Amino acid sequence: MRLWNIYLKPAVHRVPEFWSHEKIEYIRRSSQEGVPPYALEEAPSKIGRLLDRLVFKDLRPREVNELLKKANGLDVDVGLDFFGTRLSAPIYVGDMSFGALSGNPNIAIAKASTEEGVVAGIGEGGLHPEVAKYRNIVVQWASARFGMDMNLLRAGLAVNIKIGQGAKPGIGGHLPGKKVTKIIAELRKIPEGSEALSPAPHHDIYSIEDLAQRVKALRDLTGKPILVKVAAVNKIMYVAVGVARSTAEGIIIDGAGAGTGATPISVRNHLGIPIDYAIPVVDKWLRENGARSNFLVIGGGMLYSASDIAKLIALGADMANIGTAALLSFGCIMCHSCHTGGCPTSLTNMIGARPDLDIEWASAMLRRYLRALRLGLKAILYSLGMDSLKELAGRRDLLGLYYADEAVASTIGVDLMAEGEIAYFQEYAPTMPREVYEEGKVPIIGMGGVVPGYTYPARRPLDLLRIEAAQVTHPSVDPYREEVDVRVYVNGFTYDTPIVVPGIERAAVMAGYALGALVDGAGCPEPEYCLSTLPHVRVPPSRDIEPREGIVVIDERLKGDAWLEEAVALLDEKARQAGIREKMTIIAAGRFSSGADVYKLAALGADLVEPREAFELLASKQAHSYAAKRRWYENLISVLTKELKLAMGAGGITDYYHMVGNKDLLRSLDGRIAARLNVPVAGN
Numbered sequence: 001m002r003l004w005n006i007y008l009k010p011a012v013h014r015v016p017e018f019w020s021h022e023k024i025e026y027i028r029r030s031s032q033e034g035v036p037p038y039a040l041e042e043a044p045s046k047i048g049r050l051l052d053r054l055v056f057k058d059l060r061p062r063e064v065n066e067l068l069k070k071a072n073g074l075d076v077d078v079g080l081d082f083f084g085t086r087l088s089a090p091i092y093v094g095d096m097s098f099g100a101l102s103g104n105p106n107i108a109i110a111k112a113s114t115e116e117g118v119v120a121g122i123g124e125g126g127l128h129p130e131v132a133k134y135r136n137i138v139v140q141w142a143s144a145r146f147g148m149d150m151n152l153l154r155a156g157l158a159v160n161i162k163i164g165q166g167a168k169p170g171i172g173g174h175l176p177g178k179k180v181t182k183i184i185a186e187l188r189k190i191p192e193g194s195e196a197l198s199p200a201p202h203h204d205i206y207s208i209e210d211l212a213q214r215v216k217a218l219r220d221l222t223g224k225p226i227l228v229k230v231a232a233v234n235k236i237m238y239v240a241v242g243v244a245r246s247t248a249e250g251i252i253i254d255g256a257g258a259g260t261g262a263t264p265i266s267v268r269n270h271l272g273i274p275i276d277y278a279i280p281v282v283d284k285w286l287r288e289n290g291a292r293s294n295f296l297v298i299g300g301g302m303l304y305s306a307s308d309i310a311k312l313i314a315l316g317a318d319m320a321n322i323g324t325a326a327l328l329s330f331g332c333i334m335c336h337s338c339h340t341g342g343c344p345t346s347l348t349n350m351i352g353a354r355p356d357l358d359i360e361w362a363s364a365m366l367r368r369y370l371r372a373l374r375l376g377l378k379a380i381l382y383s384l385g386m387d388s389l390k391e392l393a394g395r396r397d398l399l400g401l402y403y404a405d406e407a408v409a410s411t412i413g414v415d416l417m418a419e420g421e422i423a424y425f426q427e428y429a430p431t432m433p434r435e436v437y438e439e440g441k442v443p444i445i446g447m448g449g450v451v452p453g454y455t456y457p458a459r460r461p462l463d464l465l466r467i468e469a470a471q472v473t474h475p476s477v478d479p480y481r482e483e484v485d486v487r488v489y490v491n492g493f494t495y496d497t498p499i500v501v502p503g504i505e506r507a508a509v510m511a512g513y514a515l516g517a518l519v520d521g522a523g524c525p526e527p528e529y530c531l532s533t534l535p536h537v538r539v540p541p542s543r544d545i546e547p548r549e550g551i552v553v554i555d556e557r558l559k560g561d562a563w564l565e566e567a568v569a570l571l572d573e574k575a576r577q578a579g580i581r582e583k584m585t586i587i588a589a590g591r592f593s594s595g596a597d598v599y600k601l602a603a604l605g606a607d608l609v610e611p612r613e614a615f616e617l618l619a620s621k622q623a624h625s626y627a628a629k630r631r632w633y634e635n636l637i638s639v640l641t642k643e644l645k646l647a648m649g650a651g652g653i654t655d656y657y658h659m660v661g662n663k664d665l666l667r668s669l670d671g672r673i674a675a676r677l678n679v680p681v682a683g684n
Contacts, residue, residue, distance in 0.1 A: 003358035005361035008345060011335040024328055026304065027328045032365070046403045047403075047424045049455060050404070054311050056400075058398070071375040080389055082119055085157055088116065090309065090318060091373065094123060096327075098184070099179060101348055108366060109366065110134040110136075114136040119157060125187065127151065127155055128187075135156070136157060138157060139152050139153060142198055143172055144197070160226070163472055166256055166259055170469030170650025170652075171267055172199050172476075173198030200476040201470075201478070212247060215247055228248045228472070230254070231271075238473050252321060253297070255275025255300060255301025256271070258321075262339030262445070267646055269452055273669070274302070275302070277669070277683045280315045282297060287394075297316065299312050303321070303325065306374075313393055314392055330362035345357075377389075404420055422671070425459070432593075437636050461670075466682055467596060467599055467651065495518050497640075499609065501521075501615065501633070507630040508521075517529075519531065534551060536550065541559075541564040543570055547571060552584060568604045586606050587606065588609050593614040598644045599648065599659070603660070618632055667683075669682050
């Protein structure tokens, strides 16, 4: 049997991504040599994560990197106690399920983690019999209870209750049916070929009190410590305190940009906050609420270096969760095809496909990578004059933040060394996956690392806003199984969706009419569906728009002196102050292309949204007939509405009007944008 044991050239992407060739090369060199290329970066970055802009104020990177040559002999303890098991480094690998990964990678991770003295999470979906042979694993209790039995619960060192994950906070898990082969079906106890959809909420956990009951029941049943895994969401501080009050022994927080499986693109790109915003506020709130002592905080999401781990611990974590980087250590090329079953490196392909990953080669590469991380940590701690890892935990005073704003620095509790903007802008042409217009399916993607305006270029300020998702303190809603009402009311008339369809051609007009949407054009069979027949004013984006009764269309094609999102937010606030908001309808028309954009604009104050860009992209595509083109437009309207419902359900919102003008549902990664839109900075 042929085994996979080579590195392929990394994928090339149209737009720069976080997992660049330089980062992949860093991981591969570490995996081949057992020593990292460097422990600390030479200088802070002007773009990217907060971790990339943070420095240890009193360290000279060149001197720290010189220590790598003798790091193995340094008398520094970078290990920690994991509920009675001594780990050699503060690293948690996972959670990646058998099914999302193809079996041999699961074994390689468990083997390398146990042999190298770290710990690995197995993810949901059942326990691979070969993985069960290794001691340093954490099993998972997830919402679908796939493959759950006492053999699984009694394996490993601890149990984690998965409430959420960074790639898809608030919407549950998703294993496409094509990847549910016979062995996966048997292990998960579901029909072969059926989609494995985990419910968004646990149907026995709707509050902190419910969580506490589950924590205690699982602890009594297994005799093991219980961790709770959540996504890093806008109000993560409340979530963390709630988890601590539930008597769980620790929390695993997965930041935006994390993820190694299948997730809707609109959710990956817009929900949750990065881990470096989440950890410091969690540590601060736990301390202020007397809940930090003996409570383990594990943080993950786009971590790959010793520098990342050291900075995250200084921000307030105890351990780092590494998932994508582990796969990169033994061959991942970051091609985003994990969900298809056709992984070119045999990591996430369908079970039984050939060739299989070489377990011995993969585990050896991962072991050397883990060893390199440990050596880098030792060099950093030694340079800080510390003897053990626990001295570094929560030492935000050691860090300085470059190229950010005071609002962000204050939120994470570090000194601002040099001002700048978090927002990272770059113009690029969007694309529309074929499944959107041909099949009416919400597009799915594999792998993370994409946070617009942060690790991936933004095209407008709206991209820097992050959507709230429900975790622990209140339940999310599954729009596939539960009702989410997106109807809107204008002048006494009801529309089935807040999506406004630009009447750019006859097929679009009739598609909008068929699906109960308002059309910005003429030619509707019933006049109520065409904006041209309704009394309205159309104005350019401006801070000076005055509220008035009736329909106000803010159209960025008319140019203007403000961001469209800014004009919407200000007009909504002015109308509320004037007491006429219920008599005014705000329509935001501009360069938008996803249901998440609709959500954000609604939260800023828009009643309806016209995502012109999405329809213009579709208008440029040639169909073989009018009927086909109309069906494409209907599919697009349906997908945009589904994406909106996914974002609403993730936050537990069942009625569209519960979110219109509710800016508390949003957080900004950039302080300047936060101030102009009157939205809190992430972490507040």
